[in-house]
Amino acid sequence: MMPLNDVEPNRYASFPIMTLGLIMINIMVFSYERMIFTGVSDQYYAWLQMYGTVPALILSREGGGALTAVTHMFLHGDIWHISGNMLALWVFGRRVEDVCGPLRFLMFYLVCGIFADIVSTLVLIDSPIPGIGASGAIYGIMSAYLILFPKGRIRTFVLFFYVPLFPKIRAYWIILYLLILQIGPAAMTLLSGAQYRTGHWAHLGGFFGGLFVFLFLRAEAYHRVRNTLPL
Amino acid sequence: MSLPNGLFQNALKAYRAGDFETAKLLLIEFLQGNPQNEQAWFWFGRVTKNPEEKRSAFERAVQLKPDWTEAQAALAAVEQNQIRHTLGDWQIDLTDLYGEAKVAVENGRFSEALRLLKQHVQINPDHANGWLALSRLSANPELKIIALDKAVQLNPKNKKAKKQLKELKSTHRHPLKLGIAFESVGELEQAYSAFRKAQRKAKSSAGRQEAQNRQHAVKQQIKRQQMRITTPTYTLVRLAAGPVTLYGLLLLIQAGLNPLRIPFVFYVGTLFVILGSLLLTLVYLTPNHHLNGKLMDSAPVAEQAKTAVFSLIGLFCIVLPFLLLFMQSVNRLELLRASLF
Numbered sequence: 001m002m003p004l005n006d007v008e009p010n011r012y013a014s015f016p017i018m019t020l021g022l023i024m025i026n027i028m029v030f031s032y033e034r035m036i037f038t039g040v041s042d043q044y045y046a047w048l049q050m051y052g053t054v055p056a057l058i059l060s061r062e063g064g065g066a067l068t069a070v071t072h073m074f075l076h077g078d079i080w081h082i083s084g085n086m087l088a089l090w091v092f093g094r095r096v097e098d099v100c101g102p103l104r105f106l107m108f109y110l111v112c113g114i115f116a117d118i119v120s121t122l123v124l125i126d127s128p129i130p131g132i133g134a135s136g137a138i139y140g141i142m143s144a145y146l147i148l149f150p151k152g153r154i155r156t157f158v159l160f161f162y163v164p165l166f167p168k169i170r171a172y173w174i175i176l177y178l179l180i181l182q183i184g185p186a187a188m189t190l191l192s193g194a195q196y197r198t199g200h201w202a203h204l205g206g207f208f209g210g211l212f213v214f215l216f217l218r219a220e221a222y223h224r225v226r227n228t229l230p231l
Numbered sequence: 232m233s234l235p236n237g238l239f240q241n242a243l244k245a246y247r248a249g250d251f252e253t254a255k256l257l258l259i260e261f262l263q264g265n266p267q268n269e270q271a272w273f274w275f276g277r278v279t280k281n282p283e284e285k286r287s288a289f290e291r292a293v294q295l296k297p298d299w300t301e302a303q304a305a306l307a308a309v310e311q312n313q314i315r316h317t318l319g320d321w322q323i324d325l326t327d328l329y330g331e332a333k334v335a336v337e338n339g340r341f342s343e344a345l346r347l348l349k350q351h352v353q354i355n356p357d358h359a360n361g362w363l364a365l366s367r368l369s370a371n372p373e374l375k376i377i378a379l380d381k382a383v384q385l386n387p388k389n390k391k392a393k394k395q396l397k398e399l400k401s402t403h404r405h406p407l408k409l410g411i412a413f414e415s416v417g418e419l420e421q422a423y424s425a426f427r428k429a430q431r432k433a434k435s436s437a438g439r440q441e442a443q444n445r446q447h448a449v450k451q452q453i454k455r456q457q458m459r460i461t462t463p464t465y466t467l468v469r470l471a472a473g474p475v476t477l478y479g480l481l482l483l484i485q486a487g488l489n490p491l492r493i494p495f496v497f498y499v500g501t502l503f504v505i506l507g508s509l510l511l512t513l514v515y516l517t518p519n520h521h522l523n524g525k526l527m528d529s530a531p532v533a534e535q536a537k538t539a540v541f542s543l544i545g546l547f548c549i550v551l552p553f554l555l556l557f558m559q560s561v562n563r564l565e566l567l568r569a570s571l572f
Contacts, residue, residue: 046571050564059487063567066481067560107473114480121488213476 002084002157003091003174004166008149018102019093022109023086026134029074030082051075052130055121073113075132085134091154092138092145092171099148108213112140115209120202123190136202139179140210146175147214179207239271246278249415250452254278269295273302276309280356285309328354329361336368344368352378359385363392372403373412380413380421406432407442414449423449467522471508474549478504481556500552507548514541 037044049057050064051071057063064071076082097105116136124131145152152171157164186200242257258275265271269292276288289306293299328351335344348365355361359382366378379396383389403409410425423446430442478501486492513523526541 046568049571050567057567058484061485061487061492062563064564065485065487065560066556067564069481069484104473107477111473111477111480114477114484117484118480118488121484 001169001174001177003088003154004157005155006091006095007153007155007168008095014098014101016094016097018105018109019089019097021102022093022106022134023089026074026076026082026086030076033075048075048130048132052132053117053121054130055124055127057128058121059125069114069117070110072117072130072132073110073134073137076134077132081133085138088138089134089141092141095149095152096141096144099144108144108210109137109141111213112143112206112210113137115140115212116199116202116206119205119209120199123186123201129195131199131202133199133202136199136206139203139206140213142175142178143207143210144214145171147211179204182207239265239268242271242274242278246274249417251278251280251417253452267295269299269302273299273305276302276305282309329358329364332364341368352381356381357385359389363389372399372405373409375399376403376409377412377416377418380418405429407438407445410442410445410449414445414452419449419453423453467509467512471505471512474508475501475504478552478556481553485556485560497552497556500555503548503552507545507550510541510548511545514538514545 033044033047037047051068052075053068053072054063058065058068076085093105093109096108100108113134113136116139117131120131120136150170150172153168154171154174155166156169156174157166159165182200182203185196185198186204189196189201238257238261242254242261245251245254245257255275255278258271258278262268262271262275272288272292272295276285276292279285279288286306286309289302289309292302293306296302328347332344332347332351335341335347345365345368348361348368352358352361352365362378362382362385366375366382369375369378376396376399379392379399383392383396386392400409406425406429410422410429413419413422413425426442426446426449430439430446433439433442482493482497482501483490485497513526526537
């Protein structure tokens, strides 16, 4: 299941400048990486060690620290990684930015990404593998979308017995489905030390970090918006 | 974020739909950003039930637009009512309208008595006997129940009225109509119960759907009534929390997730970020906060210049700690680069 677009008829009050801006920055950084590095080389790995989140380096206070907490969100491994993340940001980010305004959206995005970073570091304590990607922050955006627009309809791509379908599905189904997908692997990581390419704990950290921020620091916005928007 | 005139328009829409509580909340928010808008003060006076608030609001409207006759008349009416209320409960029985209604009933002029009683309860909504009389006189079953319900709310010790109310509710055949009537007078909980009953008793799916829709709409209104209103200081702190949260989290990562390893200079940096955020929020986002008034009145220069200066100070206080933190990160990154290459 892959979300493709937000199809609610009521359009946005303002242009989603920050969402688009973040997407453009991610694409530019990815393009730069592809120009500088050809394939997975030692130099590329060193680049990831410097600008990605390496739990072992964070805990030993080596490397970029606070800087990598921000830079890791703009690095992506391959075209599928960046495409999936940017599509999700496009689908869910516009309406959340419409509610918060661009600057608060950016701050919320960064805070969710850093929450994801912290949780991932705490779980994978001595891991030397760099963590990269915007998905922690995007899960935070999805948590905000879940609170604000749970019944919002999303055009989704679904493969049903190899038949491609494009139904409109309520946002709560999609977001909860994507969240539940993280729980099993996250539990396996914690209990048996299993390793996965995807940072499931980062996703969970970003999601619950976003919930925390939205419900406690922005509780009034939630109350106000929930009772005035038609979704 | 809705624009101020959007708030005002929404408040008027809510007022016209009979949702006075929502209109009041929206007007409060609008007036926080536009305290010089006489129209908003006038409408606030109309939607609030509190007599002191009514009086203050109309007074403000008249202050802002002294030649506005409608506002002057509204203020005069409120002042007259307040004089009546201060006479004490037993005097309220002798208000002109209630007394006239009694006389009309004695002379067999029931429609006139009904009209007078309706006017009386609008001016004196806390007069239980007025509602009781209205209930007895009215032939409309919904109005009977509403008036009796009000009378019982105001005087719960009236057992006879309570029993009568129970009987009327149980024998009422059109709970949907009753729900609509309760909703129109702002008795949302009663309206919700009536719509639930209507949904259970509906004979067709269209009737059930209508009752369900109305139930849902009333529930939303009840939720809005329960919506918290924040104080200006709470709003100030909440809006200023963003940069501090971000800085705190970055600091924690920089210190290897161990707060005890954070150097003292960064604690000072946190204070700078807090002060800078509060200053910027005070200047831009909470202009009606009392501290904003003190800040802006303190320096003897033009307001725009003051805003620019305080904004620059606030930005500097926020940006400097972040810059220092990132500079330390860059230094550490250079050491890592040296070890990797």
